[in-house]
Amino acid sequence: MMGWIYLSFLLPACLLARPAGQSYGAWVTPTLWLYGLVGCGKTVLSTRIIDNLLQTDTHTTLFFFFDFNDPGKQTLESLLRSLAVSRLDRLFTSHDKGQRQLDISALSDYVKSIMQADGKIALVIDALDECITRKGLLDWLRDFASSHAQLIVTGRPEAEFQCEISCFLDEKNCILLDKKAVNLDIRSYVMARLKQDPDFARKSLSQDLRQKICDKVGDGADGIWATCQLDSLAKCLSPYDMEAAVGSLPSDLNETYSRMLQNIPIEFQSGAIRLLQFLVYAKRPMMLSEAVEVIATEIDREPRGFRKERRLFQETYVLKYCPSLVSIFQVASGTGITEELHLAHFSVKEYLLKQSQFSLGGASIVITRTSLMYLTDIKGDHNTMEIKFPMAKYAAEFWMNYAASAETSKDIVGSALRFLQNETTFQRWGRLHKAERVWESRGSRLYYACLGGLAGVARNIKAESGRYGNALQAASIGGHQEIVQLLMQRGANSIAANQKIQIHTSL
16 A cells, blocks of 8 residues: 555656556545554554655655654644744744744745745645644645645544545545554564564464464454563463463453553552653653653652652663553654653553543642652752753743642642742752743742742732732733732732733733
């Protein structure tokens, strides 16, 4: 299939031989929507197509992967900014040398100009279902599909995509990826592993048992968790145990994930759930070294707080806390190769979000407590703190975001209040976060509580002389209506009038 998609995407009909049983019109098209269920190989297919396109000189190839693990790759705006970056010099000049922020409309217009200037464009967009601004994305795709550029998009067949995309694409250009063909590949992988993996090869499995494993893992699990299931079977010490395990393998993804959580060793469960909560609600991809610090910070059992002695001997031991639910990725950055910890698949996040422990409020309480304990317990020189304590920057930058979603907890309000009122922790946080460019000219504690949207904390902080006005500005800028009303009641109204503070009309 990949070969036909690739050829039809680039070449005119006269250069193509007709696939058996398939009309030219079904393949020769400027736009294709490739869809399929979890684990059918959409991202792998996208990568193969991109690799082939980059080897040609007939098109300018652009691509973008929506990514549930990275909030910076989940919106139409992030897609447009990625496409625009190839002409950043022109974009920079056209918007007052970077002084004027681009909105979605300006970005979209600029991307259009790129397409027109560069001539033949081939664009591949993967994982539409991992975008959180879907209406805007679909509107943009509708407009893009009417251009002369060539486009391939992939994703799961969710209702809104099926409905909207079919309105601007012919049915013949919407292609369901064949799950049966994927399972044939998985069966080949299973057979190869049974033959080559020492954990299986040394056990001299009977042909009947091999066949049962191929049938169950290759077909029953839809392939996506074949590796996980083979890993569990590899631990069996007798043919009887292995046959029993084959018969009780999970029948679907939900049961697979449920068992994974249940099978986490009891001594790891607290740290594992806490780490998964961080990953589900990550504000940016989490570094592997940061994940180690999460585990090293105990919030439920004594002694509570962060302890260096709780750090894992090896960072990769994190995988033992959440086996098969998380993966380590090596990512190229300006400073070299960094290691990030991701949830293993989008469906893992979807499953966890349905569990009570992973509600936004509950998880935010845990993340806030962990962050504040960590920032309280780390000690040392501010210049080297980020190096010695890898999670310091993340905790300092984001704890207020989580705390704003956790203020239903009186304990969180009290912890945040104590943290801000303590001079040592307040100064440490400020220097790590650099909430203002020059921390020495910092605002008041009330100012930062209002800026962060911490209404419960703001109620309990007394204003430092004449600081209501600045706090009101901070609350207004952040769009925190409840805090604006609170400050107005306290007397900030007259200050706002005297200082001509503009309250955002969005409130």
